[in-house]
Amino acid sequence: MVEYSGRTALVTGGARGLGAEICRQLADRGLRVLVAARRREAAEEVCRRMGPAAVPLSLDVASADSVTAAVDEALERFGTIDVLVNNAGVSIDGPRTALDFDEDSLRVTLDTNLVGAWRLAGAVVPGMVRGGYGRVVNVSSSYGSLTLTDSGRHPSYRVSKAGLNVVTRMLAAELAGTGVLVNSADPGWTRTGMGGPSAPRGPEVGADTPVWLATLPEGDTTTGGLFAERKPLPW
Numbered sequence: 001m002v003e004y005s006g007r008t009a010l011v012t013g014g015a016r017g018l019g020a021e022i023c024r025q026l027a028d029r030g031l032r033v034l035v036a037a038r039r040r041e042a043a044e045e046v047c048r049r050m051g052p053a054a055v056p057l058s059l060d061v062a063s064a065d066s067v068t069a070a071v072d073e074a075l076e077r078f079g080t081i082d083v084l085v086n087n088a089g090v091s092i093d094g095p096r097t098a099l100d101f102d103e104d105s106l107r108v109t110l111d112t113n114l115v116g117a118w119r120l121a122g123a124v125v126p127g128m129v130r131g132g133y134g135r136v137v138n139v140s141s142s143y144g145s146l147t148l149t150d151s152g153r154h155p156s157y158r159v160s161k162a163g164l165n166v167v168t169r170m171l172a173a174e175l176a177g178t179g180v181l182v183n184s185a186d187p188g189w190t191r192t193g194m195g196g197p198s199a200p201r202g203p204e205v206g207a208d209t210p211v212w213l214a215t216l217p218e219g220d221t222t223t224g225g226l227f228a229e230r231k232p233l234p235w
């Protein structure tokens with residue numbers, strides 16, 4: 001029996017892939033986990049497998065109304081959201097290049113990967129600041145690193161994750177000294193719907209760095225970084 005830590009985490013895109021595994025690992029560490037997903041039934045199914053620490057939440061990060069409703073529901077039921085894992089993401093322009101980008105794909109990708117994560121932080125972080133404790137993890141990618149970018153493939157995805165990394169830096173600067181730590185995590189190429197079957201690592205390995213950052217202990221000062229395998233990655 002895992003002892004409840006008193007902390008509540010909200011994980012977006014929690015019903016499959018890395019998100020579901022992040023939920024499982026956070027619950028194993030004693031957190032109550034709000035499994036947030038567009039399809040409520042999918043979140044409920046994950047929660048049935050995880051047991052009483054997991055609670056389903058309907059949430060489409062691309063909809064401002066949905067974000068407001070989900071955060072209101074969570075705060076009403078549980079009082080605080082102590083940990084936010086912005087995991088939901090899409091990658092829909094793989095075959096394209098920087099000179100051949102598609103505007104519709106760009107809009108959907110930015111609205112989900114960048115604006116979605118940012119608006120969640122906007123809705124959740126003020127409560128964290130009031131409580132003097134918070135962990136925000138933006139699930140990013142080495143594809144969003146300016147230093148490591150050596151190709152124009154996946155153009156919308158790269159731009160969205162580079163933007164997300166700037167959000168991490170801005171929030172970390174703005175929240176210095178509040179007890180709220182904000183970091184980006186690169187899970188690495190992982191076998192999920194997005195990563196595909198050829199990826200070298202399973203979700204339990206890919207989830208490790210996001211979960212580590214989501215559970216940084218009280219008093220830790222790690223903030224404003226991009227990490228892979230628990231080590232800093234160049235921006």
Ligand SMILES: NC(=O)c1ccc[n+]([C@@H]2O[C@H](COP(=O)([O-])OP(=O)(O)OC[C@H]3O[C@@H](n4cnc5c(N)ncnc54)[C@H](OP(=O)(O)O)[C@@H]3O)[C@@H](O)[C@H]2O)c1
Nearest residue numbers: 013017018038060061062087088089189190192193194195
């Ligand atoms: N897999 C990799 O190799 C890899 C590498 C680097 C970074 N990442 C990042 O890791 C994160 C998780 O990816 P994954 O590999 O687990 O991908 P995945 O298997 O395709 O899962 C993506 C998740 O995001 C959710 N999602 C998409 N749009 C959403 C929206 N508007 N609102 C709420 N949820 C939404 C999906 O929900 P539905 O079920 O409703 O579609 C699904 O739960 C992403 O941010 C991704 O960029 C993955």
